[in-house]
Amino acid sequence: GAVVSQHPSWVICKSGTSVKIECRSLDFQATTMFWYRQFPKQSLMLMATSNEGSKATYEQGVEKDKFLINHASLTLSTLTVTSAHPEDSSFYICSAVRRAGTGELFFGEGSRLTVL
Amino acid sequence: AQSVTQPDIHITVSEGASLELRCNYSYGATPYLFWYVQSPGQGLQLLLKYFSGDTLVQGIKGFEAEFKRSQSSFNLRKPSVHWSDAAEYFCAVGMDQGGKLIFGQGTELSVKP
Numbered sequence: 001g002a003v004v005s006q007h008p009s010w011v012i013c014k015s016g017t018s019v020k021i022e023c024r025s026l027d028f029q030a031t032t033m034f035w036y037r038q039f040p041k042q043s044l045m046l047m048a049t050s051n052e053g054s055k056a057t058y059e060q061g062v063e064k065d066k067f068l069i070n071h072a073s074l075t076l077s078t079l080t081v082t083s084a085h086p087e088d089s090s091f092y093i094c095s096a097v098r099r100a101g102t103g104e105l106f107f108g109e110g111s112r113l114t115v116l
Numbered sequence: 117a118q119s120v121t122q123p124d125i126h127i128t129v130s131e132g133a134s135l136e137l138r139c140n141y142s143y144g145a146t147p148y149l150f151w152y153v154q155s156p157g158q159g160l161q162l163l164l165k166y167f168s169g170d171t172l173v174q175g176i177k178g179f180e181a182e183f184k185r186s187q188s189s190f191n192l193r194k195p196s197v198h199w200s201d202a203a204e205y206f207c208a209v210g211m212d213q214g215g216k217l218i219f220g221q222g223t224e225l226s227v228k229p
Contacts (some may be wrong), residue, residue, distance in 0.1 A: 006159075034216055043206065043219045044160075093159055095217075103214035107152075109159040 002028050004096045013084055016048035018104055021079045021111045029074035031103075034069075038091040038110075047092075048079045050108035074099065084115040108110030118143050120209050122220035129197050130228050137192040137223050139207030149190040150208040150217065151181055162207065166190065167213065177201070202227045 003026040008031055013019050014057050023033055032051050036044040048058045048069050056069035066088075068080040093110045099105075119142045127166050129135050141147060148167050152160040164175025171183040181192045190207060208217040 041222075041224075043221045044217075046216050046218075049216055056181050059183070091157075095160075097214040103212070105217075107160040107162075110157070111155065 002029075002098055002104070002106045004094065004106045004108040006092075006094055006111045008111060009109060010112045011042050012114045012116060014043055015085055016083055018080055018082045019113060020070070021081075021092055021094075021113070023077045023079070023096065025075045025096040025098075025106070028096075029099040030077075031074070031099045032097040033077040033096075034073060034097075035069060035079050036093045036095070038093060044093060045104045047079075053092065058075070086115045089113055089115045096101075118209065118218050120207055120218050120220035122207055122223050125221065126157045126226065126227060128225045128226040131199050132196050135194045135197045135201070135225070136194075137205050137207075137225070139190045139192065139220055141188050141190065141207075142187045142208045143188075143209055145198075145211070147209045148211065148213050149181075149183060150210070151175065151179070151190070152206045153177075154204045154206065154222075156203075162192075162203075163192070165213065197225075198229055199227045201225060201227070203226060 009023045035047045038044045047062045048056045050071040052071045058064045071077040082099045083088045094108045121140045127155045132175040150165045151163040163179045164185045166175045204222045206222045207220040
């Protein structure tokens, strides 16, 4: 089946630094990728929709200058958390839409960010 | 507004017992409905999905779900729960199968021996 990989799966950083999380579709081209955020014991909240070659569309309340999303190719989208603070600590999950076929959606394994 | 409600935050069942996890949705159009399972610290695995046709949908790991339009529900069921089914379960709704999803709050399933 289709695989979506996130890297790193786990990262700890100091407050004020920036962290980049990658989301790759390993065996298919993804027209669209979505980024979700999940707090402990809570649901997934959509942060933004990322389309290859264009600017991301952010959900209401998500700071686009803080959460930079780049979708440079049909297999890679990146989420950069800029000037991270402890409240940015969370589990970040991406999903990718397969370009061919039925346009099915696949989720990555998630990336846990801890900001000290 | 579009929303998904999973009324049960936590459910505990005995191994071998039957299971039903509830999901209700509010959506303007005919929705695409999904159930996902998440183990601790892991991503999401799709259990099953409903787009159209037969309202009883079979999924992986012995799960099934029934779409009831009149009740705006899409409850997940399993006849006999295994200890390995302990996890967080999320119901989700979307406009199509490749679009953004709205997730319910999740139901944590515990299985006792």
